[in-house]
Amino acid sequence: MTVHLEVAEGVGTLRLDRPPMNALDVATQDRLKELAEEATRREDVRAVVIYGGEKVFAAGADIKEMQAMDHTAMVLRARALQDSFTAVARIPKPVVAAVTGYALGGGCELALCADYRIAGENAKLGQPEILLGLIPGAGGTQRLARLIGPSKAKDLIFTGRQVKADEALVLGLVDRVVPAGEVYTQAHAWAAKLAQGPALALRAAKESVDAGLETDIDTGLTVERNWFAGLFATEDRERGMRSFVEEGPGKAKFL
Numbered sequence: 612m613t614v615h616l617e618v619a620e621g622v623g624t625l626r627l628d629r630p631p632m633n634a635l636d637v638a639t640q641d642r643l644k645e646l647a648e649e650a651t652r653r654e655d656v657r658a659v660v661i662y663g664g665e666k667v668f669a670a671g672a673d674i675k676e677m678q679a680m681d682h683t684a685m686v687l688r689a690r691a692l693q694d695s696f697t698a699v700a701r702i703p704k705p706v707v708a709a710v711t712g713y714a715l716g717g718g719c720e721l722a723l724c725a726d727y728r729i730a731g732e733n734a735k736l737g738q739p740e741i742l743l744g745l746i747p748g749a750g751g752t753q754r755l756a757r758l759i760g761p762s763k764a765k766d767l768i769f770t771g772r773q774v775k776a777d778e779a780l781v782l783g784l785v786d787r788v789v790p791a792g793e794v795y796t797q798a799h800a801w802a803a804k805l806a807q808g809p810a811l812a813l814r815a816a817k818e819s820v821d822a823g824l825e826t827d828i829d830t831g832l833t834v835e836r837n838w839f840a841g842l843f844a845t846e847d848r849e850r851g852m853r854s855f856v857e858e859g860p861g862k863a864k865f866l
Contacts, residue, residue, distance in 0.1 A: 613639040616646045616656075621806030621866075622799055623656035625699070627663040635717040636673035637688065643721075644695035651702050657810055658802035659702055661725055662709040662795055663718070671716030671739070689748060696749045700724040700821075703814040705805040709798035710734045711791055715773065720747060723754040726817065728784070729798045730776045731791035736784055737773035757824060759783045809847035809865045815839075 613629040613636075625646055627633040635643075650656045663669050680688065699706065699721065708714075708725035714736045722728050722736065730736070738747045738755065746752060747768060756764040759782050767774070779785045789797050805813060815838035823831030842848050847865050854863035 612642060614642040614646055616649060618653070618656055620799075620803045621655065621657040622660060622802040623650045623653070623658070624660045624662055624799070625650065627661075627669055632667050632670035632713065633663045633718070634671065634673040635669055635721070636676050637691075639673075640692055640695040644698040647695075647698035647702055650704070651698075656704065657806035657808075658704050659706040660709055660795070660798045660802050661699065661706065661721060662798065663711065663714075665711055665791070665795075667712035668708070668710045668714040668734070669718030669721055670713040671718055674743070692749050696720055696724050700750070700754070703817060704810070705802060705813060705817070707798045707801050709794045710736070710785065711794050715739055716747070716751075717749050720749040720751045720754065722785075723750065723758060727786050727801065729787045729789060729794055729801065730779060730785040731794040732776050732788060733791040734776040734779065734785070734788075735773045736776075736779050737771065738768050739771040739773070741769060742771040755784075807864075807866060809845075809851060811845050812842055812847060815842055 613627065615626045615628055617624045617626060625643070627639070629636070629639055650659050705727070706725045707727045707729060708722040710722055710728060710730040712731070712733055712735070714722050714734060716739055719736045719738055738751045740747050740751070747755070752764070752768060755767065758764075763782055774782065774784065776785065776788045780788050787797070819831070819835045819838050822834045850865060851863040
């Protein structure tokens with residue numbers, strides 16, 4: 612299998628495993644969707660890390676496979692391509708991308724599906740599809756613009772240039788830059804800490820932010836209000852407030 616789901620300490624690691632560059636061919640895309648949906652369902656998975664290994668995150672699509680596809684074939688495939696990435700973006704739990712080496716094209720788009728991105732000092736990110744006479748097709752034109760703004764996104768998409776980790780941090784394309792050998796450890800630690808939190812409240816927070824970005828503020832406030840009120844029916848809310856009153860802030864345990 613070209614993608615694995617490994618679970619430890621409440622954290623599910625979606626591990627890309629298609630050497631040498633983790634090219635995202637059709638089989639890998641389909642497997643990614645399958646495991647993202649499994650991570651969504653599993654109660655023992657409370658947070659997720661996306662990881663490509665020590666040397667490379669994912670260098671993009673399988674160009675040889677794509678070259679053999681004509682217009683009709685891609686019309687039939689394009690929705691499934693997007694759906695595989697959307698399945699990752701819609702995991703209703705905290706998701707962090709642990710980016711080492713190249714995260715280009717589909718690899719960059721996969722990182723964009725995470726809630727948080729930790730990059731190694733050796734990371735290089737970009738959307739080079741324009742150099743193939745294409746545009747990003749797995750959500751890059753949409754998620755990148757929402758993350759870093761339309762002008763910066765257009766610069767990367769129009770030129771196809773790669774950015775190193777330090778520039779990616781300035782652009783807001785990644786959230787933290789660490790030594791390459793610490794990427795997975797720090798990503799797992801970030802996820803493991805959140806895995807100890809109130810699962811339903813974390814889901815509510817993620818869905819409220821994500822849904823709000825897709826709509827007007829009044830509708831977004833309605834989403835927030837409904838989730839906020841709904842959480843008053845949960846055991847975690849009772850536990851959190853009781854702990855605050857009896858022990859002080861930040862001491863509640865939700866597992």
